[in-house]
Amino acid sequence: QVQLVESGGGVVQPGRSLRLSCVASGFTFNSYGMHWVRQAPGKGLEWVAIFWYDGSNEYYAESVKGRFTISRDNSKNTMYLQMNSLRAEDTAVYYCAKDVGIATPRGISNWGQGTLVTVSS
Amino acid sequence: QSALSQPASVSGSPGQSITISCTGTISDVGGYNYVSWHQHHPGKAPKLIIYDVTKRPSGLSNRFSGSKSGNTASLTISGLQAEDEADYYCSSFTGSNTWVFGGGTKLTVL
Secondary structure, eight states, X not given: OOEEEEEOOEEXXXXXXXXXXXXXXXXXXXXXXXXXXXEOTTSOXXXXXXXOTTSSOEEXXXXXXXXXXXXXXXXXXXXXXXEOSOOGGGOEEEEEEEEEEESXXXXXXXXXXXXEXXXXX | OOOBBOOSEEEEOTTXXXXXXXXXXXXXXXXXXXXXXXXXXXXXXXXXXXXXXXXXXTTOOTTEEEEEETTEEEEEEOSOOGGGOXXXXXXXXXXXXXXXXXXXXXXXXX
């Protein structure tokens, strides 16, 4: 079955950087778009970014554009989220998620358990 | 991109049916058939329950159904059960090639 395992979360000071990883298994990784979604404490889900299956497109939420970079290594079945210039408002549980559509993204079908990022001095 | 609009809370008794609405614009919900619904029990991974507006993942109970009219999508849960108590989020593709979630609805089973 589909498994998504995030890692890399932790406590980081404002202005610093952090890289999250997501290792995928149970499906053909290079056929699906992959998303990052976050949930701040006590808040709802917020979509962060998507990386298309073949690397041809990447899109970001306005709140992270220019600071976060999504990438993937299909040879390792792994997706990454490089987060720079972190702010207190980036504090959240970050979820890795698989798209439901083959090639063309249609929405999230599977979620990881999440990794907590806390931005604090 | 503004969040889609959902009621903050809904409630129902076991066995009853409830409907959660998700209102957007022509640039998201109304313009595309890529609306999904996710169930989230706090502390656990969210779970997909509806995709492409009306489709259920394989193996999911047919008590869950989705629909759309204009800029508003809806999730209906029939035959409410105690384990349905959770937060529910809608999500839609947008014209900016991004995705947007609703603010979430807390379902209480009385």
